[in-house]
Amino acid sequence: MQALVGAEERLRLVAADLVSHFENRIAALEGKAMIVCMSRAICVKLYDQIVALRPDWHSPDDNAGKLKIVMTGSAADPPEWQPHIGNKARRDRLAKRLKDPEDPLQLVIVRDMWLTGFDAPSLHTMYVDKPMQGHGLMQAIARYHTNAISTVEVLQELIDLARDIKAARQRGEEQGLSADEIAFYDALAENESAAEVMGNDQLKVIAHELLMSLKSNITVDWAHREIARADLRRTIKRILRKYGYPPDLQAAAVQTVLQQEEGFAHVSR
Template sequence: MVVGMSRRICVALYDELIRLRPEWAGSGDQEGFVKVVMTGSANDDPAWQDHIRSKERNKAIADHFRDPRSPMKLVIVRDMWLTGFDVPSLHTMYLDKPMQGHGLMQAIARVNRVFADKPGGLVVDYLGLANSLKDALGIYATSGGQGTPTLDVEAALDFMAEKLDVVRGILHGFDYSDFMGGTPTERVSLIVNAQEFVLAKRDKAKERFIREVLQLGKAYALAVPHPEALAVREEVVFLQTVRAALSKQDVTSTAQARHDVNAAVQQLVEQAVAPDGVIDVFAAAGLKKPDISILSPKFLEDVQNMPQKNLAVELLDKLLRDEVRARSRRNAVQSRAFSEKLEAAIGRYQSRSIETAQAIEELLDLARQMREAQARGEALNLTEDEIAFYDALEVNDSAVKILGDEQLRDIARDIAETVRRNATIDWHLREQARANLRRMVKRVLRKHGYPPDKQETASRTVIEQAELLAQHAAD
């Protein structure tokens, strides 16, 4: 939050920010990175009118700003939102307006709320409000407010030095001293190689590195602008960048993360801006940016040839987990079988029962099995939903031998059509609807002569798949 001295200054600051960062603009109240929130009327300067909203619109934009998932991350105000406005994720306030006493205390309290891994609230003073701030903090402390606002950075410096020493220990033997002096391509390559160095240690080194760098970042944020903190700024930037890359391997895919390619390879597709254009991180990792399926033979070959073998394992693990997760919404048997194989392979790798190269081979083989399973539907002339029921029926090997492949395909088609025809919007909320679904599935099995002694076992698997399809149809 930026607190300006006047509405004119607030609007001028917004205009300058948009000139420097055009992508921050947004035409609607729910769009854009930055907004001005201020009072006004139709008689004000025409250039201000885009920033003057009704009471209802201001309430809506306030709710939007409170959502940590919102793209709106910066707000410019003069008087509004300085008292009684609660946004726990708000972490920094830039003060460019004379304030004192109770008003200043209320303003700084906006950023002093506990939220996730937020280390504390930061107040950036442009007008020399230190004395007024100390008085306000005194008022805050005696008024029973939560948190401990402080101007003393010595404790933060000590903690920062401690965590920096721990992280350097994890990276002992890896030289990253030339990070800031290298070209963009060299920097990206260094980040990728640092990931490989951490992953090669296994034994939860990745988790420990992520945890310790997070603590280092918190301490650093509280210690700046002390000279000792600024002296290690470039090193902290590098460590936080490596941490972010490692952390992204564990983040579940979201629509926002799919802006370029599948989120499973997001950590290798991000781009770094260079003076002569754009440097692709894929190239730095020894990969070509994929233009087809991430499980295509060519892409898997590129991953296999990556020089960073432990990073290749992490990448394949993330790719396959995303694929299993996607299949779990449509094919219960496939997702369960592939999930078990994936967990077994990763377990052997983490316990060092197999070497990295062997782990890569096992994961690549699993990826090929997934690709082949995906193509089975076309070979059998079955749709995606029908092949899911075929897989559920095929689990019972003795039934397969008795009925034969063609009859199993007929059963799969019949069940898929029955479920699609009878799925209701609220099926998953009504036990009666679920019971009807189970009866219909069993009726289809009997109609096609499915062995009676095998029906109960097969029914459970088929009904599980039917419920998945019913849910998908209802959605």
């Protein structure tokens, strides 16, 4: 419970700092911002914290409101996530709004959506609340340069990211996991219910086996071959079932792990 309270308090402080910074920034330079979070659960919780400070930024209508979450999901996800989960048509609608400098939508919260292949000239700020390295870090830097963010801000973000990466590595060492294994562990533990059911030791075992499975197929360009992706998806499901990962949470876990493996494969090439 103490850890949960600590996490909630941290998000409350992050939300307060973010709101203050963004309001000061757009007072000097009109534009929009993207907020990148560690997990979908954090995306939703941060959204709630921001709305608690600025209720008028929220709207249940996708065609209105200043703040939105853009993420994928399924019916198996928690009820409080459902208002933020939509299909491609919803994502396209929100993308159109974000690209329109006259549209009131100014802030989007994402986990990994729109980090590549998304061009919005009015999007001039990125807030990062997750460890990023390798390919993901290069994507973030590229977006900064694309939208003319100052060198000072890029350097500050790199310093903050370096601290997060160091903290993640230390956490991995404490858990007896490698830097790669801790990434898969976090993907599996994203759902708090699954973490409670499975337990720490079991999640570590699954993370290790997922990593070994990926390394054995790292030469396959599966990211661009749907058949290979389907094979990998089946492998992930088999490993999750083997260790008794909760069936009702497997669909979301497969998607999260698959995204993690895509990033790992890109960096490893």
